[in-house]
Amino acid sequence: GENVEQHPSTLSVQEGDSAVIKCTYSDSASNYFPWYKQELGKRPQLIIDIRSNVGEKKDQRIAVTLNKTAKHFSLHITETQPEDSAVYFCAASSFSGSARQLTFGSGTQLTVLP
Amino acid sequence: NAGVTQTPKFRVLKTGQSMTLLCAQDMNHEYMYWYRQDPGMGLRLIHYSVGEGTTAKGEVPDGYNVSRLKKQNFLLGLESAAPSQTSVYFCASSYSGPGGFYNEQFFGPGTRLTVL
Numbered sequence: 001g002e003n004v005e006q007h008p009s010t011l012s013v014q015e016g017d018s019a020v021i022k023c024t025y026s027d028s029a030s031n032y033f034p035w036y037k038q039e040l041g042k043r044p045q046l047i048i049d050i051r052s053n054v055g056e057k058k059d060q061r062i063a064v065t066l067n068k069t070a071k072h073f074s075l076h077i078t079e080t081q082p083e084d085s086a087v088y089f090c091a092a093s094s095f096s097g098s099a100r101q102l103t104f105g106s107g108t109q110l111t112v113l114p
Numbered sequence: 115n116a117g118v119t120q121t122p123k124f125r126v127l128k129t130g131q132s133m134t135l136l137c138a139q140d141m142n143h144e145y146m147y148w149y150r151q152d153p154g155m156g157l158r159l160i161h162y163s164v165g166e167g168t169t170a171k172g173e174v175p176d177g178y179n180v181s182r183l184k185k186q187n188f189l190l191g192l193e194s195a196a197p198s199q200t201s202v203y204f205c206a207s208s209y210s211g212p213g214g215f216y217n218e219q220f221f222g223p224g225t226r227l228t229v230l
Contacts, residue, residue, distance in 0.1 A: 001173075009154070034218065043204065043221040044157070089156055099145060099164045099210075101172065102219060104156040 002027040002094040006105025013080050014113050021108045023090035024072040032093035033066060033073045034102070039086045047088075048075070080112045115140050118222035120205050126228045127195045135190040135225050137205030145208045146188040147172070147219065148180060150201040157204065163188055164210075195229045202226050 003026040013019045025033075034049035050057045050064045050073065057064050061080075066073040077084055087109050091102040121136045137146065144165050149157040159172030163182040177199060179191045188207075192199060205222040 006156075043223050045221070046218050049218065097162075097170045099162065099170070101147075101159060101162065103173075104158075106154060106156045 001096055002030060002092055002101075002103040004090060004092050004103045004105045006090050006108060008108060009106065010109045010111070012111045012113060015080060015082060017080055019075075019077045019080055019084070019110055019112075021075045021088055021090070021110070022072060023074070023092075023105050024070075025092040025094075025103075026071065027092065027094040028068075028071065030092040030094040032100075033064070034091050034093075035064060035075050036089045036091065036104075037086045038089065038107075044089060077110075080110075082112050082114055085110055085112045117141065118205055118207055118220050120203075120222040120225050122225060123223065124226050126230065127192075128230050129196060131195050132191070132193050133195065133227075134192075135203055135205075135227075137188045137190070137207075137222055138186055139188075139205075139207040139220070140186060141207060141209075141220065142185070143207035143209045143220075144185075145210060146182065147206045147208075148178070148188065148190045149204045149206065150174065150199075151204060151224075152201050160190065160203075195227075197229045200227060200229045 006023045031052040036044035037047045038044045063076040087107045090105040118139045147162040148160040161180040166185040169180045203225045206219040208219045
């Protein structure tokens with residue numbers, strides 16, 4: 001099955017700096033790569049996603065890049081703010097059993113220091 | 115729309131007790147999922163359903179059973195709870211988009227379960 005590795009597990013940045021989180025996946029047939037943000041005690045919420053036919057996608061301060069050849073994708077947050085502090089999860093969608101499923105990375109705790 | 119809801123929010127069980135977690139969605143989604151979240155391990159899929167009356171095993175199905183008698187509801191059962199099942203449980207739902215692509219999963223608020 002699919003295996004997703006996420007790095008780093010913790011990341012601290014100064015407010016205003018950029019943050020980058022990287023994920024690798026194993027199944028070359030994976031075709032959808034979402035990123036979720038989870039604040040303490042809350043549910044995961046989708047912040048951006050990318051499909052395999054696109055190399056890059058941007059939404060204001062957040063961008064995601066995908067390199068299908070190397071099987072890795074990254075989340076970029078620019079001009080970080082304290083409210084960006086949360087756990088971020090990457091995921092990859094692959095076909096297993098009777099449907100496509102999401103396999104999640106282990107998460108990155110991002111702390112934005114004021 | 116309420117989106118995805120879960121009942122209960124918190125529960126404490128003793129080893130060997132049973133319980134059922136309820137997930138409901140009002141978005142007419144075909145797919146529903148149960149995950150467990152443990153510290154440092156992300157979200158792991160327990161069971162999922164691709165439609166009313168269907169269920170399938172995910173990555174960590176042992177010790178759990180599920181049922182999807184109605185399209186909007188997905189139940190997760192623990193027949194004999196064990197301390198290893200202490201976790202936060204999330205339900206999610208999604209629809210199957212065009213071309214076989216996998217669309218956004220919408221998560222419920224979670225159930226924090228402690229097994230003593």
